[in-house]
Amino acid sequence: MKHKIGKGEEEWQFQVDFWSFRQEFYIPESPSNEEYWDKLLEGGNFLYNKYKNTEIAEYVKDVVMACIRDLDRKATEKYGKPKNLRMD
Helix, strand or coil: CCCCCCCHHHHHHHHHHHHHEEEEEEECCCCCHHHHHHHHHHHHHHHHHHHCCCCCHHHHHHHHHHHHHHHHHHHHHHCCCCCCCCCC
């Protein structure tokens, strides 16, 4: 039987939060644009910290890190130099 995520549940709220995060950083900037990459990491850390004491903490971490790695990959393809980002 299919289970839908209920509006207001933690995972639903994370999806809403993540979508806003993803939209804000959708197009990667040059690795030399420190402000963009700093804000990306701050946003990722904010999401992780918001959900780190929940049952979905590992899922949140995995999704956020996958997004950051994808942006790093796209920036490398476009600009040539990887940023090699890490979340604290």
